Each structure stands twice: as C-alpha cells, then as structure tokens.
Amino acid sequence: SQQGEExxxxxxxxxxxxxxxxxxxxxSINNLQWYRQNSGRGLVxxxxxxxxxxxxxxxxxxxxxxxxxxxxxxxxxxxRAADTASYFCATDDDNNDMRxxxxxxxxxxx
Amino acid sequence: xxxxxxxxxxxxxxxxxxxxxxxSQTKGHDRMxxxxxxxxxxxxxxxxxxxxxxxxxxxxxxxxxVSRQAQAKFSLxxxxxxxxxxxxxxxxxxxxxxxxEQYxxxxxxxxxx
Numbered sequence: 001s002q003q004g005e006e007x008x009x010x011x012x013x014x015x016x017x018x019x020x021x022x023x024x025x026x027x028s029i030n031n032l033q034w035y036r037q038n039s040g041r042g043l044v045x046x047x048x049x050x051x052x053x054x055x056x057x058x059x060x061x062x063x064x065x066x067x068x069x070x071x072x073x074x075x076x077x078x079x080r081a082a083d084t085a086s087y088f089c090a091t092d093d094d095n096n097d098m099r100x101x102x103x104x105x106x107x108x109x110x
Numbered sequence: 111x112x113x114x115x116x117x118x119x120x121x122x123x124x125x126x127x128x129x130x131x132x133x134s135q136t137k138g139h140d141r142m143x144x145x146x147x148x149x150x151x152x153x154x155x156x157x158x159x160x161x162x163x164x165x166x167x168x169x170x171x172x173x174x175x176v177s178r179q180a181q182a183k184f185s186l187x188x189x190x191x192x193x194x195x196x197x198x199x200x201x202x203x204x205x206x207x208x209x210x211e212q213y214x215x216x217x218x219x220x221x222x223x
Contacts, residue, residue, distance in 0.1 A: 031210050042114075042200055042214030043153070088152050092210060098143070099169075100152035 005101050006089060012107040019076040021104040023089030024069075030092050032065055034074050037086045037103070046074075046087075081110045113137045114215040116201050122221045123191050131186045131218050133201030141204045142184040143212065144168075144176060146197040153200060159184055191222040 007022045023032070031050050035043040049056045049065045049072065056063045062075040076083055086103040114135045123129050133142065140161045145153040145168075155168030157176040165176060173195060177185045188195055198219050202212040 033211060040198070040217065040219070042216050043202075043212075044214070045211035048210060090153075090212075097169075098155060098158075098212070100145075100154070102150065102152045 006087070006104040008104060009102070010105045010107070012109065013079055015079060015081055015108055015110050017079055017108075019079050019083070019106055019108070021074045021087050021106070023072045023074070023101055025072075025089075025091050025099075025101075026070065027091075027093060029067075030094065032063075032072050033090045033092075034061075034063060034072075035088045035090060035100075037088065039085075043088065076106075079106075079108045081108050083108045112216065114201060114203055114213055116199075116215040116218050118218060119216065120219045122223065124223055125192055127191050129188045129191055129220070131188075131199055131201075131220070133184045133186070133215055135182050135184075135201075135203045135213075135215075137203055137205070137213060138181070139203035139205040139213070140181065141206065142178065143202040143204070144174075144184065144186045145200045145202065146170070146195075147200065147217075148197050156186065188220075188222075191220075193222045196220060196222045 005024050033048045034046045037043045047058045049063050060077045065072045086105045088103045090100045092098045117132045143158040144156040147153050154170050159165050159178045162178050175187045198217050200217050201215040204212045
C-alpha cells in the first residue's frame with residue numbers, strides 16, 4: 001500500500017501563479033522528500049525535510065511538514081511552463097521503507 | 111554520461127518468458143533499489159539492496175527476483191512474465207552518508223503480451 005497520498009491529483013494553473021500540492025501519510029516517518037517526474041522519465045529529487053523540521057526552502061520551492069497532522073505541502077512560487085510535471089512525496093521510516101504517493105500532475109499554462 | 115543507466119529502455123515480451131532488466135551506476139553508492147510504476151500510481155518498491163551481500167524484499171516482490179552482481183550492478187528478473195507486470199520499471203541508488211535522496215535511472219518500459 002502507498003504511504004503518501006497527494007492532493008490534488010491534478011492541478012492546472014497559469015504561468016506566474018503559485019502551485020500548492022499536499023501530501024498526507026499514515027505512519028511515523030524519519031524524512032519526507034519531494035520528487036519531480038517529467039512524463040515517462042525517472043524521478044528527480046527536489047527537497048528533503050526531516051521529521052524534526054517544520055519548513056524548508058530551496059529556490060522557488062517551499063516545503064512544510066506537520067507531523068501532528070501527518071501532512072506536508074509543497075509550494076512552487078511564480079510557476080513556469082517548465083514546471084509542468086508530476087510531483088511525488090516519499091517517506092521513509094525506521095524500517096528503511098521508502099513509500100511514494102500517487103503524485104500530483106501539475107500543468108502550467110504559458 | 112548518466113550516473114544511473116538501465117537496459118533495455120523498452121521491451122515487449124510474451125507471457126511466460128523470462129526477462130532480465132539491468133541497472134548500472136557510476137555514483138559509487140552502496141544502496142540500490144528497484145521500483146515499478148503503474149499509470150496514475152506512485153512508485154512501489156520491489157527489492158532493495160544495501161550492499162552486495164544484502165538483498166531485501168520490498169512491498170511487491172512476488173514474481174520478481176534480483177541479483178547484485180557488484181556494487182555498481184543490480185538486476186531484476188521476471189522468471190515467468192505475466193501481463194499484469196506490464197509497467198514502467200525504475201532503478202535507483204542512494205548513499206545515506208550523503209543524505210537520503212535517491213537517484214533514478216531513466217526507466218524501462220516493459221510490456222507483457
């Protein structure tokens with residue numbers, strides 16, 4: 001079974017707008033990561049947030065983590081057409097199990 | 111050159127055939143993983159290996175086997191392919207000493223008819 005559940009499944013926005021994607025998970029985790037996948041290609045790591053962190057930034061990316069709600073969000077600011085991709089959250093735990101969510105498909109219209 | 115390579119990139123095979131997917135990496139990472147991805151779903155872990163002598167089953171190992179021939183090579187075999195093994199297969203590596211991010215290969219698209 002999948003650990004993470006992304007919401008929404010699909011998101012369509014205009015270039016320049018912000019995109020927010022959410023991830024919920026079920027069990028205790030050590031880390032939560034966000035990955036990006038262009039159509040049919042391998043995943044590319046974007047950012048990792050540890051269970052004792054609440055917020056992290058990387059360029060136009062902002063990730064938050066709420067362990068009490070078992071949820072995380074990924075915010076992409078000032079989106080570009082090149083941000084069009086699927087975004088996945090992934091969690092790992094003490095058993096070294098890495099679990100991915102089903103992903104959010106983001107479309108940024110020029 | 112790509113750090114994680116997979117061969118073949120595409121494969122069509124018939125039900126009952128044995129097939130091997132290969133993964134090679136030049137990153138020097140000890141940990142390697144095999145995942146499958148089905149349409150509309152995230153990745154599911156098939157097998158993982160923390161070093162040459164350490165092989166572990168993942169979430170969906172039934173119907174698959176693996177071989178870690180060297181630190182740089184990790185192969186996935188389907189002993190008797192069936193149509194519901196049609197999927198996109200990814201190999202990945204990681205080095206926990208440098209962080210927990212995984213580095214993915216380009217994927218192998220497998221179709222079982």
